Amino acid sequence: MNNMRRLFSSLRMFGLATTLQMAVSPLRKAYHSARFGNPVVHGPTLWLATWRALRARNGWSPLPTDAVQPGAVRSHEVHGQTVIVTCEHATIHITILAEDLLRVQLQRPGEALDHFSYAIARTDEQWPPVAFSIRRGEEGIDIATARLVCRVATTPCLLSFHDPHDHRLITGERKATAWHGAAIACSLQLADDEHVYGLGEKAFGLDRRGRAYTMWNSDPNGAYAPGTDPLYLNIPFYIGLNNRRAYGLFFDNTYRSRIDVGAQAADTLTFQAEGGPLRYYLLYGPRLATVLERWSELTGHMRLPPLWALGYHQSRWSYTPDHRVRELAAQFRQQRIPCDTIHLDIHYMDGYRCFTWHPRRFPDPAGLISQLHGWGFKVVPLIDCGIKNDCSYAVCNDGIAHKVFCTYPDGTLFHGPVWPGDCYFPDFTNPATRDWWGRQYRSLLNMGADGIWNDMNEPTVFGWGADTLPDCVRHDWEGNGSNHAQAHNVYGLQMARATADGLAALRPGRRTFVITRSAWAGLQRYAMNWMGDNVSTWEHLRLSIPMMANLGLCGLAFTGPDCGGFAGDCQPELLTRWIQLGVFTPFFRNHSALGTADQEPWVHGEPYQSINRRYIELRYHLLPYFYTTFWQCAQSGMPMLRPLFVHWQEDERTHSLDDEFMFGDALLIAPIGRPGDNQRPVYLPAGVWYDWWTGQRYTGAHTVEVQAPLDHLPIFARAGSVVPAWPVMQYTGERPIDRLTLHVFPGEGQSVLYEDDGETLAYQDGAFRITHFNLNIDQGLLTIERQEEGSFVPMWADVELIVHGVDGVETASADGQALTAWQYEEAMHSLHCRAPWAQKYTFLFTPSVLQ
Numbered sequence: 048m049n050n051m052r053r054l055f056s057s058l059r060m061f062g063l064a065t066t067l068q069m070a071v072s073p074l075r076k077a078y079h080s081a082r083f084g085n086p087v088v089h090g091p092t093l094w095l096a097t098w099r100a101l102r103a104r105n106g107w108s109p110l111p112t113d114a115v116q117p118g119a120v121r122s123h124e125v126h127g128q129t130v131i132v133t134c135e136h137a138t139i140h141i142t143i144l145a146e147d148l149l150r151v152q153l154q155r156p157g158e159a160l161d162h163f164s165y166a167i168a169r170t171d172e173q174w175p176p177v178a179f180s181i182r183r184g185e186e187g188i189d190i191a192t193a194r195l196v197c198r199v200a201t202t203p204c205l206l207s208f209h210d211p212h213d214h215r216l217i218t219g220e221r222k223a224t225a226w227h228g229a230a231i232a233c234s235l236q237l238a239d240d241e242h243v244y245g246l247g248e249k250a251f252g253l254d255r256r257g258r259a260y261t262m263w264n265s266d267p268n269g270a271y272a273p274g275t276d277p278l279y280l281n282i283p284f285y286i287g288l289n290n291r292r293a294y295g296l297f298f299d300n301t302y303r304s305r306i307d308v309g310a311q312a313a314d315t316l317t318f319q320a321e322g323g324p325l326r327y328y329l330l331y332g333p334r335l336a337t338v339l340e341r342w343s344e345l346t347g348h349m350r351l352p353p354l355w356a357l358g359y360h361q362s363r364w365s366y367t368p369d370h371r372v373r374e375l376a377a378q379f380r381q382q383r384i385p386c387d388t389i390h391l392d393i394h395y396m397d398g399y400r401c402f403t404w405h406p407r408r409f410p411d412p413a414g415l416i417s418q419l420h421g422w423g424f425k426v427v428p429l430i431d432c433g434i435k436n437d438c439s440y441a442v443c444n445d446g447i448a449h450k451v452f453c454t455y456p457d458g459t460l461f462h463g464p465v466w467p468g469d470c471y472f473p474d475f476t477n478p479a480t481r482d483w484w485g486r487q488y489r490s491l492l493n494m495g496a497d498g499i500w501n502d503m504n505e506p507t508v509f510g511w512g513a514d515t516l517p518d519c520v521r522h523d524w525e526g527n528g529s530n531h532a533q534a535h536n537v538y539g540l541q542m543a544r545a546t547a548d549g550l551a552a553l554r555p556g557r558r559t560f561v562i563t564r565s566a567w568a569g570l571q572r573y574a575m576n577w578m579g580d581n582v583s584t585w586e587h588l589r590l591s592i593p594m595m596a597n598l599g600l601c602g603l604a605f606t607g608p609d610c611g612g613f614a615g616d617c618q619p620e621l622l623t624r625w626i627q628l629g630v631f632t633p634f635f636r637n638h639s640a641l642g643t644a645d646q647e648p649w650v651h652g653e654p655y656q657s658i659n660r661r662y663i664e665l666r667y668h669l670l671p672y673f674y675t676t677f678w679q680c681a682q683s684g685m686p687m688l689r690p691l692f693v694h695w696q697e698d699e700r701t702h703s704l705d706d707e708f709m710f711g712d713a714l715l716i717a718p719i720g721r722p723g724d725n726q727r728p729v730y731l732p733a734g735v736w737y738d739w740w741t742g743q744r745y746t747g748a749h750t751v752e753v754q755a756p757l758d759h760l761p762i763f764a765r766a767g768s769v770v771p772a773w774p775v776m777q778y779t780g781e782r783p784i785d786r787l788t789l790h791v792f793p794g795e796g797q798s799v800l801y802e803d804d805g806e807t808l809a810y811q812d813g814a815f816r817i818t819h820f821n822l823n824i825d826q827g828l829l830t831i832e833r834q835e836e837g838s839f840v841p842m843w844a845d846v847e848l849i850v851h852g853v854d855g856v857e858t859a860s861a862d863g864q865a866l867t868a869w870q871y872e873e874a875m876h877s878l879h880c881r882a883p884w885a886q887k888y889t890f891l892f893t894p895s896v897l898q
């Protein structure tokens with residue numbers, strides 16, 4: 048029944064040719080299976096489906112009882128930063144990379160020791176050596192840095208990790224590290240009240256505890272539902288919050304694997320992989336911010352995107368033909384709804400051939416793009432990874448000539464159906480292929496494309512059910528040779544890398560914008576992702592918050608869902624609430640599937656249209672603040688969108704809270720996620736808070752009930768912060784920006800503003816400006832002191848101060864000069880005044896006002 052439905056919808060969506068391809072694909076697979084063995088993974092489809100279903104139902108079975116373990120410790124020796132522990136059946140290498148960062152790697156007899164990983168950005172030599180000591184105590188061998196102790200119990204060998212005060216962080220489970228054939232497993236104990244976060248893109252709530260997850264990048268074959276696992280992007284990195292102390296653990300293994308977070312046994316976390324090394328990195332806090340910072344050093348800092356990427360993006364599958372794209376662009380400007388970027392989905396191509404344009408639908412792409420540029424838009428076309436097997440298609444022929452495509456072990460090319468029909472798949476683990484791929488973008492860039500959207504790169508091959516390349520397919524793996532079982536999970540990561548590096552080479556000096564659906568740990572140093580095919584439902588709106596939060600904790604902070612939902616028709620109220628949330632998602636793109644109702648911000652008329660406009664305008668108003676949060680993330684790995692426990696780690700009430708979040712240091716956002724709701728409870732953590740809209744003050748550490756009619760998104764600002772803003776513009780290139788607005792929330796605290804040209808790499812050579820604000824309040828006297836570093840000169844000349852939550856001022860000054868031209872806004876309880884860019888501002892309030 049399901050298959051019939053799928054057949055029908057595929058006939059409608061991909062056309063006859065592709066559907067036929069799909070139909071013959073099982074036969075081809077059966078043939079290859081007979082020829083190359085490995086029936087489990089690319090065997091006949093029925094076999095495969097049964098196997099999948101069984102596996103899904105039963106979960107993975109643990110390694111058999113005769114699995115081998117390291118056994119008792121025989122001896123240990125130190126080699127540079129590594130302690131080598133020799134056990135009866137294997138050797139364990141414990142490398143001290145930093146005081147709070149260790150790598151543990153198991154070496155089985157006959158196994159070469161290999162640290163290579165696509166996730167890791169920093170080689171061992173790039174970590175400055177740190178001191179450590181080795182003590183033999185009663186409980187085993189203690190390998191201690193100033194911040195972390197790794198205790199090796201000796202009979203049998205068992206690792207545990209402690210802080211310097213001997214608080215236990217984690218302990219290996221007895222009989223924990225084991226292997227059987229190629230499969231490996233490693234178990235750790237979870238504390239009773241321990242929370243577990245991370246693991247990449249998972250369609251579940253914030254805390255990962257109590258479930259088992261599969262790590263195998265997959266297209267769920269149409270939209271996913273809450274609870275669908277796995278999805279497109281998996282990262283075997285988790286953060287444990289154990290007794291309020293945070294640590295991170297990265298299982299650096301790309302094979303099909305599973306992480307059981309207390310599902311089988313409530314107090315055990317087990318990582319199990321079908322192959323590859325048993326290697327993990329341990330990152331110790333105890334502050335979460337420290338773990339995030341180390342993680343970003345280990346896997347690489349986020350690339351600073353161009354400013355326009357922070358604007359509003361509009362997409363659909365697909366805006367076609369060209370005049371529809373023009374009409375769309377014109378609508379935005381006529382409606383005066385800000386928008387920076389239009390995405391072009393697959394129909395712009397000629398028969399889904401990457402790097403081509405459809406001759407009738409898009410006869411003059413360069414002309415179209417230059418017109419859109421003239422209106423201030425950027426254009427981001429989609430490129431899939433499958434290259435159509437077609438002897439009249441230059442990219443295909445060139446790829447064959449350059450040997451860039453993946454092959455079976457006997458050297459014949461792997462091919463399988465995707466949108467264009469039968470396709471070849473570039474091997475992105477080959478540096479030469481990545482270069483070749485990067486060069487393919489030349490024509491798109493010459494026509495004016497501003498960024499690139501990579502899709503289907505799990506990689507997905509059509510079959511009956513989501514499918515991919517067989518395990519036996521060969522990969523170059525940087526010249527070392529490997530197969531798809533190992534390369535699968537990094538395929539999307541390496542494609543995004545090839546794309547980003549290609550763009551950077553073609554446009555030196557300019558920042559790149561690459562969006563990808565699939566990836567693995569470390570993506571942030573090349574590109575960003577969106578969260579795939581969701582659905583236009585309230586459930587999906589709510590789900591997107593913990594999904595983004597956990598991706599951010601894994602280093603992939605620049606992310607977002609399809610705003611308004613991909614599959615299904617979006618109802619007016621849902622779209623408006625989703626746009627309100629979208630303002631505070633790092634990636635703000637409205638996208639919708641083929642055949643769904645229009646979803647642009649104006650389609651539902653009033654009152655929705657005006658509210659939608661007002662909120663998209665708020666995004667543009669706050670761009671300097673957003674941009675600063677991106678810069679902070681690029682510096683220190685602190686995500687833009689943060690679950691509350693990132694700042695209030697000690698407050699247990701934040702540990703599972705996933706319907707509100709912080710955006711940056713100053714703003715707490717509490718979206719409305721249910722139909723008809725016009726109020727909601729909001730938990731405000733310790734401290735003083737201001738309602739963004741009314742200036743009302745709240746004392747935190749409790750829950751408040753907030754009114755939220757359709758035009759109201761609850762936003763709270765932390766006392767003691769400065770939120771920088773600009774006048775609203777239609778697109779980020781609209782110039783000049785003549786004024787900087789500083790939203791001031793009285794209290795004590797520090798804030799920062801980061802500025803640069805938003806486009807080039809000149810900031811890497813010092814062309815930036817960082818402004819620090821220091822707020823103080825003393826008996827009604829509010830002082831804002833400012834310090835700056837860097838040489839960048841912004842284009843605004845004028846400053847406006849808006850002091851929130853006050854009822855009147857006695858005197859105000861800028862560098863000692865009285866400020867007189869101030870206005871009072873009754874509804875907002877705020878004071879507005881123009882001022883010079885001074886070193887110090889003071890406001891003396893009527894004493895009763897700020898208590």
Ligand code: MIG
Pocket residue numbers: 363364392393429502503564579580638639640
């Ligand atoms: O199999 O390019 O997730 O955003 O619109 C569907 C068409 C292929 C999947 C992407 C979606 C995109 C669609 N693509």
